[in-house]
Amino acid sequence: MVKIFVGNLPREADKDEIQALFAKFGEVTECAIIKNFAFVHMDDRKSATKAIRSLHLHKLHGTAINVEASRGKNQGAVKLHVANVEKGYDNALRELFEEYGTVSECAIVKNFAFVHMDNSDEAMDAIKGLDNSEFLGKIFRENIEFRKLI
Structure with missing residues (x-):
């Protein structure tokens, strides 16, 4: 829900x-x-x-x-590190993560990406749903890193 x-x-x-x-x-x-x-x-x-x-x-x-x-009291922004992705697929990666929640930023750098999600619960849903899944023929993994909101 x-x-x-x-x-x-x-x-x-x-x-x-x-x-x-x-x-x-x-x-x-x-x-x-x-x-x-x-x-x-x-x-x-x-x-x-x-x-x-x-x-x-x-x-x-x-x-x-x-x-x-809606943003709950205890939910904060989260930065996800996504390994094993190729440059040039920023929009496709953003759309994939947006199935789980609001993505404020998505950038692929070399063979990894940073996906910023506005809500920690949504980020956790994305990790559970996408970990070890296939994206454009490659398996990718996420590592979650929480960042403080200013």
């Missing part, structure tokens, strides 16, 4: 409307509106990522809404 923050909601927006908007991208398990923002819970990360990309700055009743992955 993935929790999504929806900010800058117009007063006219209601729960059913928000739920229907996000349901176009996958199963919505919960939706709650609090004043001018909402939290939407989606069943899987891939659907949530598509919804976030498609609906961020979407006009609802003439107002551009802010849609992003």
Whole structure:
């Protein structure tokens, strides 16, 4: 389950409307509106990522809404070191990791990459899901390194 923050909601927006908007991208398990923002819970990360990309700055009743992955109190940014990848596939690597969460930066240097994820839980999901998996015909491994937020 993935929790999504929806900010800058117009007063006219209601729960059913928000739920229907996000349901176009996958199963919505919960939706709650609090004043001018909402939290939407989606069943899987891939659907949530598509919804976030498609609906961020979407006009609802003439107002551009802010849609992003919800950030919990204890979650921080994480830098992943990914070994055994070739230069020139930055976008493909980014898309692979975005199936697990929000990627703020992705850069391949020589035969390794650094993937910055905004959320430690999402980074752990990526490590579990991708460790020793195949990417462009090669097996790659991740080593997680936590960085402090300033």
